[in-house]
Amino acid sequence: MINRAIEATVLRSLNFFPVVGILGPRQVGKTTLARKLIGELNKPVVYYDLELVEDFETLSQNTTWVLENNINKTIVIDEVQRLLPLFPQLRALVDRKREAGRFILLGSASPDFLQKSSESLAGRIAYHELMPILKSEAESSFIPQPTHWHRGGFPDALLAPDNGYWYQWQQNFIKTYVEQDLSAMGISTTIPLLNNFLRMISHVHGSLLNYSTLSNSLGMANNTVRRYVEILEQAYLIRRLEPWFVNVSKRIVKSPKIYIRGSGNLHFLSNIRHYEDLITHPIAGASWEGYVIEQIIPLLDPGIRPYFYRTSNGAEMDLILVDGITPVVSIEIKLSLAPALKRGSTESANDLQTEHNFVVTPNGGNIAVRPKWLHCNISELIEHLKTLNMVAQY
Template sequence: MINRSIEQAVLRSLSFFPAVGILGPRQVGKTTLAQKLMTELQKPSVYFDLELAEDFEAISQNTTWLLENNIDKTIVIDEVQRLLPLFTQLRAIIDRKREAARFILLGSASPSFLQKSSESLAGRIAYHELSPILTVEAASTEIPWQQHWHRGGFPDALLAPDDGFWYQWQQNFIKTYVEQDLSQLGITMSIPLLNNFIRMISHVHGSLLNYVTISNSIGISNIAVRRYLEILEQAYLVRRLEPWYVNMSKRIVKSPKIYIRDSGTLHFLHNIRTFDDLIKHPVSGASWEGYVLEQVIPLLDPAIRPHFYRTSNGAEMDLVLVDGITPVVSIEIKISLAPALKRGSTESVNDLKTKNNFVVTPKGGNTSIRPGWIHCNVVELIQNLQTLKFVKY
């Protein structure tokens, strides 16, 4: 089993909050993590999976009786977004006996789940997002970075016996999301059109988000594109990275950039079947950029916000970490093994005035290439950010 970085943070929340929510996409390992937590808690626990008909019926038909009769246990409810009316009863039960670790709630991609649970359990619940397996987690099991980048971080996909099984897993994963989950979340377009929409997003991965271009390409309105992208974000499939432009006098690009969050999913959507195919593919540079972002952003301290920076005259930085309104770290991401800096990068640092600056390549080396600049790989970057106290764990 691969140890997950958030485990200790979740246990800390369970020592204080009556309920803890673990959110993330399907197949990311929420159930496995919860089952491990159940063995580490100081009291007995009971598990219900609302995707199982018998568990769903038991809780929906006998909610109060079932929860009250397990009042001295930690109750784990998986796929809890399938029974949103449950949250009102959870609030009442928690308030009658307010103690730590009463509930662990696991949820997969549901905006209504987030909204309803926040309204009903405000002040009673702490949320944690479980991302796909990170490179620092995979490295502890000696999984090569090449395999992790190519296959992505979903556990079953990453650990598949070969690339053929990985590809088949991704195929089934996308089919399940498209045909079941996304339609339940509010995307009403046909399945073929939704497939085209997701593939269109994969082709603009790492680019500035242009709603008109996407709208014209697949024949739906700008408003629908915006709404569907919001749903894909809340389903943990895509990330919009906002530009940094506070207190800047220059002409700044103000459109966000769009990324498919899991590199393995991106590669499947581009029909990239092996690592050798990946390094020769035109998307490899943008893929590496998105991959590095997804290894860093889930680990950031909540006070540190990620952005990118770009001006109309060519200054550009792939990732800028901002503390409050102050940029504190600039990160240039290069697939080339050579750490040479572009003029746009040095101009960006002059604008942003960041003292800690990194060039991230696959090879790295953690070496200084000029004052204020370190050349490193992804794991070395995270170690440097840990030293600077910009990551949570």
């Protein structure tokens, strides 16, 4: 089993907050993490999985009895978004006996979970987002970067015996999301059209999000496309990276960039079955860019916000990290091993006035390429961000 960096942070919350919520996409390892945490708690635990019919019926039909008769235990409720009316009762029980670590709630693919729990449990719950296994976590289990980049960070897919099993896992994963989760979240269209929608997004991965282009290509209304993109983002499948506006006198690109968050999902949707196919595929550069971004953003301190930067005259930066209203770090992401900088990158750094600028490539080396610019790999970059106090302490 691969150890997750977030474990210590979740345990810390369990020692203070009555309720701890662990959010993340399907199959990311929330249940595995919860079972490991259970073993480290110094109190008895009762576990309910609401995907099991018997557990769902037990909690939905006998809610008060179950909760009150386990008042001295930690109650773990998996897939809690399936029983949203539970939250007001949790609040009443917490207020009756406010004690740390009373409930662990696991939820996926549901904006209603956040809304309902925030309304009912405000001040009583701490949220933690569990994302697919990071490169640093994979390498601690001797999984090399090429494998992790190609397969992505979903545990079962990453640890599959071969690429055939990996591809089959991805196929089942996308099928489940398309046929169950996304339809339950409000995407009411045919399965073939939704599959085409996902594949269309894989084609524009790393590009500016143009709703009209997607709308015209798919024969869908513009507002429908916008709503579907929002749902995919809420389901942790895609990321919209917003642009940073540094100078209102410049003609700044206003559209966000869109990424499929899981590199393995992207490669499956692009029919890339092997790493050797990936490095020669036209999407390789954009895939590497999205992969690097997903290794950085989950580690950031909550006060640090990620953006990209682009102007109409060609100045562009793949990722900038902003503290408050001050851009601090500029990051150019290149699949090429050569750390050469384009004019657009240097112009962007000048516009942003960032003191710390990095070119991230697969191999890196911590090599100074020009004043205030360092060529590094992902691991080296994270160490620099730690030095700058931009990474949350796990």
